[in-house]
Amino acid sequence: MVAMENRSLNLLDEALSLExxxxxxxxxxxxLLIEDCVETSGSFVLHHLVKxxxxxxxxxxxxxxxxxxxxSHYDRILRKLGxxxxxxxxxxxxxxxxxxxxxxxDGNEEKTSEGGFADLYGKIQKIINALPENHRNHVxxxxxxxxxxxVAAYGSSDHVxxxxxxxxxxxxxxxxxxxILNHEDIYSSMERPVFIMQMEYLADILIKTQPLATxxxxxxxxxxxxxxxxxxxxxxxxxxxxxxxxxxxxxxxxEYFYPGSRS
Numbered sequence: 001m002v003a004m005e006n007r008s009l010n011l012l013d014e015a016l017s018l019e020x021x022x023x024x025x026x027x028x029x030x031x032l033l034i035e036d037c038v039e040t041s042g043s044f045v046l047h048h049l050v051k052x053x054x055x056x057x058x059x060x061x062x063x064x065x066x067x068x069x070x071x072s073h074y075d076r077i078l079r080k081l082g083x084x085x086x087x088x089x090x091x092x093x094x095x096x097x098x099x100x101x102x103x104x105x106d107g108n109e110e111k112t113s114e115g116g117f118a119d120l121y122g123k124i125q126k127i128i129n130a131l132p133e134n135h136r137n138h139v140x141x142x143x144x145x146x147x148x149x150x151v152a153a154y155g156s157s158d159h160v161x162x163x164x165x166x167x168x169x170x171x172x173x174x175x176x177x178x179x180i181l182n183h184e185d186i187y188s189s190m191e192r193p194v195f196i197m198q199m200e201y202l203a204d205i206l207i208k209t210q211p212l213a214t215x216x217x218x219x220x221x222x223x224x225x226x227x228x229x230x231x232x233x234x235x236x237x238x239x240x241x242x243x244x245x246x247x248x249x250x251x252x253x254x255e256y257f258y259p260g261s262r263s
Contacts, residue, residue: 011256012045015226015243016205018052025060027053027177028137030204031168035184040222042209044247044254046144046181050074051083053140054093061092061139063127065120067099067148080252095127102152117153117163124167128174137175141167145181150193161195168202184208204229212246220246223259 013019017026032049036042053060066074074096075085088094102120128136143149146160153159170176180199200206206227212220226243248255 011243011245011258012048012224012226012254013052015228015241015245017228017241024175025058025138025177027140027179027205029171029175029177031171031178031199031202032180032205032207033199033203034179034181034207034209036181036209037184037211039211040209042181042207043144044249045207045209045224046142046179047074047077047081048254049140049179050078050085050094050142051081054083054088059135059138061095061131061135062088063095063097063124063139063141065097065099065141065143067102067146067152068144070098070100071096082252097123099148099152117159121163121166124170128170128176139170139174140177140179141170142179143167143181145183146195146199147183150195157193157195160193161198164195164199209247219248221248222246224256 010019016032034042034045050062050064053062064074071085078085085094085096089096097120099120124141128139131139146164149160149163150157164180167178171178182196182199184196206229208225210223210225212223224243224245224247226241226245228241228243244259245256246259246261247257
């Protein structure tokens with residue numbers, strides 16, 4: 001019974017091919033895009049990945065771009081999950097960039113204006129370049145969330161797209177990972193911006209959180225679809241894997257299970 005319970009808690013890791021200890025890190029050099037909605041926030045996936053990436057037996061590093069919440073918010077949640085972000089920050093494994101007050105140049109200013117995306121990308125490069133060379137491909141860049149980047153850019157999708165493309169080049173040039181959270185339903189009444197469609201096209205892994213099609217349930221908070229296109233088969237070819245899960249967010253954890261396994 002205990003083994004089955006532990007297995008259910010690791011279904012997301014299985015969908016992401018993280019259930020086995022592999023070298024290199026399975027997400028290395030990949031773009032992972034999380035899309036959620038108001039009814040079912042995907043933030044818990046982001047928190048799960050932070051904890052997983054910063055596990056004690058790894059040498060992985062996180063550069064976290066927080067457009068949504070202050071450091072205290074993430075630290076409080078990750079402590080409940082058993083991960084101390086203050087300690088990780090002090091050990092130079094967690095670099096937190098507070099973007100809440102970021103103001104990027106508008107159309108009447110130069111792109112290189114201080115405080116803009118160019119300056120932000122320069123900070124990311126500086127952090128990576130300061131690491132030992134054999135640790136630079138152990139970096140994961142996380143963005144929470146990309147919809148607020150457009151607000152910081154005064155609605156300029158081009159500036160956001162340029163920045164995301166610069167970050168994406170680090171996946172191939174250095175071997176970094178890129179994890180992006182986006183609130184998809186804010187574009188439901190308007191044309192979706194180009195940078196979202198571009199990131200969906202480039203994503204090696206796409207995770208969507210949605211409410212249950214059958215409505216609310218006491219012991220099921222939503223459903224999760226994971227499209228993993230970056231799995232390497234035995235003959236070296238890439239294959240796709242689609243996983244459909246349901247989840248329940250608890251105080252100190254998230255439980256995952258297959259549809260229909262609960263009444």
